[in-house]
Amino acid sequence: MRHFRRELWxxxxxxxxxxxxxxxxxxxxxxxxxxxxxxxxxxxxxSASVFINDDESGLHHDFEVFLERMAPHEPVSAYRHNDxxxxxxxxxxxxxxxxxETVVAITAGKLDLxxxxxxxxxxxxxxxxxxxxxxxxxx
Numbered sequence: 001m002r003h004f005r006r007e008l009w010x011x012x013x014x015x016x017x018x019x020x021x022x023x024x025x026x027x028x029x030x031x032x033x034x035x036x037x038x039x040x041x042x043x044x045x046x047s048a049s050v051f052i053n054d055d056e057s058g059l060h061h062d063f064e065v066f067l068e069r070m071a072p073h074e075p076v077s078a079y080r081h082n083d084x085x086x087x088x089x090x091x092x093x094x095x096x097x098x099x100x101e102t103v104v105a106i107t108a109g110k111l112d113l114x115x116x117x118x119x120x121x122x123x124x125x126x127x128x129x130x131x132x133x134x135x136x137x138x139x
Contacts, residue, residue, distance in 0.1 A: 004032035004136040007044075012126035015073070016094075018060050019121040021050075021132065025104070026111055028134045035109050037138015041119055042101030045130040047091035049098035049122035052113070067094045067124075091125035098122050106138055 006028050008021060025041055043050045053059065071093035076082045079089030102119060105112040113119075121132055 001037075001137055001139060002032070002034055004028065004034065004134075006031075006134045008121075008132040008134065009129060010048075010121060010123065010132070011129045012123040015124070015126050016064065017123045017126060018063065019123070020055050020118050021121050022055075022111070022113075022118045025119050025134055029106055029109065029111055029136060032136045034106055034136050034138040037106045037136060039104045039106055039111065040101060040133070040135040040137075041104070042133050043095070043121065043130070044133050047088055047095055047123075047125035048130050048132075049095045049120075049124070050101050050132060051098050051120055051122060052102050052104070052117050053120065054116045055118040055120075063098075063122075067097060070094075070097060088125040094124040095122070098124075106136065 008024055010019065025039060029039060041050050071090040073090045076087045081089035081092065
């Protein structure tokens with residue numbers, strides 16, 4: 001079995017964003033030379049996410065509205081975590097809802113995604129450097 005590892009780095013200028021990283025993951029699959037296997041893609045920061053869904057702006061807006069309803073950023077005083085001087089408790093909760101990682105099958109040297117499926121980096125507390133790990137294993 002072979003393996004491949006790469007980190008993607010992000011410094012999103014806004015507090016929240018959804019970034020399509022499917023092409024970057026696909027490049028890694030190609031560079032890995034792995035024909036059949038699995039690609040793990042995970043956010044290496046507790047206030048960011050990796051998930052699979054449709055790349056449609058209305059849906060992304062709906063995610064934003066839903067997440068803000070579930071865990072509103074303000075008032076920051078509503079969260080015990082923020083008693084430490086942080087203001088990002090909502091980002092931790094949003095990450096928990098959207099998930100840490102995704103695993104995608106690799107078949108015939110390509111990501112085996114379903115119709116409309118794309119891989120996204122979700123940022124919930126931006127304005128600093130964060131990374132995503134891509135780990136590919138297979139033959």
